[in-house]
Amino acid sequence: MIKAPLFISLLAMTGIIAVRYLAASCFFAWVTSKIRPGQYSKQSKQIRKEIYWSLMSAAIYGIPAGFVGWGWQHHGWTQIYEDFSAMPLWYAPLSILLYLLAHDTWFYWTHRWMHQPKWFRIAHAVHHESRPPTAWAAMSFHPIEAVTGAIVIPLLVFIIPIHVGMLGIVLAIMTIMGVTNHMGWELFPRWLVHGQLGKWVITASHHERHHQAYNCNYGLYFRHWDRLCGTDQGLGDWAKKRVGRSSAA
Template sequence: MTEIFNSTTLNNVNAPSFGQIVSNIFETQKQLNIIEKLWASWYTYMQNDILATGLLFFLTHELTYFGRCLPWYLIDKIPYFRRWKIQPSYIPSDKEQWECMKSVLKSHFLVEALPIWAFHPLCKRLGISVSVPFPSLKTMCFEWCLFFILEDMWHYWAHRLFHYGPFYKYVHKQHHRYAAPFGLTAEYAHPIEVMSLGFGTVGFPIIYAYFTRDLHLFTITCWVCFRLLQAVDAHSGYDFPWSLHNFVPFWAGAEHHDLHHHYFIGNYASSFRWWDYTLDTEAGPQAKMDRERRAKLKADKTAKKRI
């Protein structure tokens, strides 16, 4: 079993129940915050790091994903919110929600479960820590921002590739079954797409850990949760006045990704707008008009130079 505590020892580690272990750690480890105490209690109670990490990752993934999908399902049932629906003429039926949910669950158990359960041995080889205390908030924020930027870059190019010929026909077409996305469709995709785009979420923390030998599993767990929340919200189909992109201009969000599903091309990035803006792959009528305007200005400028 991995040493959970970096600089302290735990009394009565053989406590028979989880409640007793929690109580013991809360009483003896005053220097830890609440989340660190619960984290340490979990690993101490499980006494099996592979099982503890696998179960932690799997349950966190399921609770975060479906927990975030539930509010969007309820919002779809309330007519009041239709004023903020990006494509108000389409509301997913219960049958579509259920079919999508079954497909996503199947993918979770048959495609994602094995890598999740095999993750702890990889953590040990890469020096990914599970001990407490956690890294500083400043360190974790830097790593979360870095992972968001790297994942967005990977997602843009991989997603753009999936819109090419056979990749779209045999793989990515499944994800585009719904031209008006809803929360559950975030992970409704072909297994090849799940694995390849999923690399952007898990692969970069692995690469980062390989080179730095200084990454905590809690940082990765939070990052996966943030990425899941972003993916579900981007597929929600709603654009509220309080949506993040209205305050952070380079954030993508549902308004950005919904155009991708509606027009089946453009807006390939996941979290940010800069790749699509810089490479001129923005989707929608407004983006098309802007491209035509820029092309006309460029043509006029070239014509004046010739004169």
């Protein structure tokens, strides 16, 4: 039987993740409506599916997150700390980078695995049904894919020390980049996307290429794994129709 504090933590984390998704997606969908009116006008049915799969994913994400929250608060199992003096102050921003790099590595390789024809058909095809993706598509995953995404941050908090506030920043970056990379248009300015920073940091233009060609641009935050592994095919063409089929890189 699940103990009451654990059940409450599971329920709370599921609710928090669902609300975070809805709030972020709603905000950026609203931004889209103001800057690019009519962008999603013919995608109502697709958006309903994206919300359905995303809320399913939120429930899956809530299980390991709730377990971690319970273990941290009641048993001190994790490496999460609340007092900045517990670690050197310079470590706080470094921990954010370490989490993003670790998460990006996990995502790159699991994402490439999901593009093997068998697993694409079983699971990842759900995400690629969003053609073109919208601000609601960031968590639109089959449950199998949701599990691969749900476990990475909960695993990292047992390995890499992080202040609770810095963990909040990591989660905020994860949410914002997940949504903005799927908006179907480029939110960030040209000087960033096409400048030196854009050669290493992923925005919607880079991820758009993935949704066009399927077998490239697998990263989440950074482009270094795509560059190292020869799967970086640059930025997408917003005018190009989505074509291609699943394939292993």
